[in-house]
Amino acid sequence: MTAVRSISVFGATGSVGASTLDLIARSPDSYRVLALTANSDPVGLARCAIEHRAQLAVIADEKHYAALRDALNGTGIEAAAGAGALIDAARLGADWTMAAIVGCAGLEPTLAALESGGTVALANKESLVSAGQLMMEAARLSGATLLPVDSEHNAIFQCLAGSKIADVRRIILTASGGPFRERSLAAMAAVTPEEAVRHPNWSMGAKISIDSATMMNKGLELIEAGHLFPVGLNRIEITVHPQSVIHSMVEYRDRSTIAQLGSPDMRLPIAHALAWPERMDSPCEPLDFTTVGRLDFEAPDEERFPALRLARQAGEAGGAFPAVLNAANEVAVAAFLDRRIGFLDISAIVERVLSGYSGNKPAKIAEVLDADRHAREAAQRLTESVKA
Ligand code: NDP
Numbered sequence: 559m560t561a562v563r564s565i566s567v568f569g570a571t572g573s574v575g576a577s578t579l580d581l582i583a584r585s586p587d588s589y590r591v592l593a594l595t596a597n598s599d600p601v602g603l604a605r606c607a608i609e610h611r612a613q614l615a616v617i618a619d620e621k622h623y624a625a626l627r628d629a630l631n632g633t634g635i636e637a638a639a640g641a642g643a644l645i646d647a648a649r650l651g652a653d654w655t656m657a658a659i660v661g662c663a664g665l666e667p668t669l670a671a672l673e674s675g676g677t678v679a680l681a682n683k684e685s686l687v688s689a690g691q692l693m694m695e696a697a698r699l700s701g702a703t704l705l706p707v708d709s710e711h712n713a714i715f716q717c718l719a720g721s722k723i724a725d726v727r728r729i730i731l732t733a734s735g736g737p738f739r740e741r742s743l744a745a746m747a748a749v750t751p752e753e754a755v756r757h758p759n760w761s762m763g764a765k766i767s768i769d770s771a772t773m774m775n776k777g778l779e780l781i782e783a784g785h786l787f788p789v790g791l792n793r794i795e796i797t798v799h800p801q802s803v804i805h806s807m808v809e810y811r812d813r814s815t816i817a818q819l820g821s822p823d824m825r826l827p828i829a830h831a832l833a834w835p836e837r838m839d840s841p842c843e844p845l846d847f848t849t850v851g852r853l854d855f856e857a858p859d860e861e862r863f864p865a866l867r868l869a870r871q872a873g874e875a876g877g878a879f880p881a882v883l884n885a886a887n888e889v890a891v892a893a894f895l896d897r898r899i900g901f902l903d904i905s906a907i908v909e910r911v912l913s914g915y916s917g918n919k920p921a922k923i924a925e926v927l928d929a930d931r932h933a934r935e936a937a938q939r940l941t942e943s944v945k946a
Pocket of ligand 1: 568569570571572573574575595596597598599600618657658659660661663664681682683684707708709760761762763764765766824
């Protein structure tokens with residue numbers, strides 16, 4: 559009999575959080591839920607905490623603490639609030655932690671979970687983009703296991719199973735191309751948030767959906783892959799594959815290429831990370847190759863999707879450039895969702911913030927957060943000048 563594992567889910571009310579809890583609910587005897595967290599949805603968080611019999615529920619935004627406490631009254635589930643409580647929750651020593659907060663807000667709790675030494679399933683790509691070296695170093699020092707949940711990185715991890723990174727010739731990161739794959743640059747100027755969040759293959763939170771539409775998501779994934787699989791960014795290629803059936807590939811020095819395939823359902827990589835190094839049953843649809851019919855591939859277009867070029871440049875520059883790229887993008891995406899700027903302004907703002915940054919090499923997390931804060935302020939000013 560396998561031992562019951564303690565699980566914490568950061569970002570429990572989000573898209574990845576819900577998929578994680580869905581899998582856990584299918585084997586209630588295998589897991590004990592330690593902490594669940596959210597930011598601004600105390601009612602949703604309390605509902606999850608009660609349903610999954612969590613020990614602790616943490617709401618990041620303190621103004622929702624009273625609502626969370628009231629919703630949990632009489633349940634025996636502890637309620638807490640604030641950034642510090644989030645970090646404390648990450649240090650509870652869960653056997654397995656899902657890092658699924660969106661944005662750089664997930665950085666400190668994810669780092670705290672890595673420092674605690676358990677298994678961390680990482681969906682929160684922005685934290686690795688912003689502070690990849692420090693996070694990988696924290697995992698190395700504590701002996702934590704970092705498992706990639708982003709479907710592409712999970713695919714690469716599966717394709718690498720048992721092989722040496724030195725034998726890898728190329729990593730091929732596949733991209734769906736997003737909802738505007740065939741849209742001209744001129745036509746993209748007028749797209750609305752509603753159109754941009756409508757991803758053709760995946761159902762995801764708003765921020766990552768916009769990132770997929772600008773293809774910044776693939777740029778962030780390039781930097782993420784560079785930290786997880788240290789082959790050098792020049793050996794990581796992006797290929798547009800509109801069907802999203804191949805989730806990524808690894809080409810070895812003997813020219814053999816291994817691909818991981820599956821239906822576009824995040825429960826697949828999450829189930830892999832949950833069961834690793836074993837396998838578990840999942841509710842995902844099996845692939846029906848006769849329905850899939852064909853697999854297409856095309857080169858990415860950096861003219862129409864400048865975010866790809868910006869991310870590669872920031873990744874190659876290293877230091878705090880990726881943190882600046884990510885922070886400017888978060889601010890610009892929020893402004894677009896709020897209808898304060900246009901779709902093409904997102905990458906234009908990121909480019910201007912990057913070009914105004916002189917660069918340093920952050921040796922500690924406070925320096926990453928400092929670069930993040932400055933980039934946010936610069937991006938905020940730019941969103942206001944676009945609006946004016
Ligand atoms: P959602 O927007 O659906 O959920 C985000 C979660 O983070 C919610 O629980 C939200 O709480 C919480 N949150 C938001 N802001 C803060 C904050 N400031 N402090 C603490 N918690 C916060 O996002 P997704 O689930 O789509 O994405 C989560 C992460 O996973 C992202 O980094 C994304 O890039 C990555 N990812 C997502 C995929 C997907 O299919 N969705 C695929 C691959 C990676 P509340 O509900 O209260 O706002």
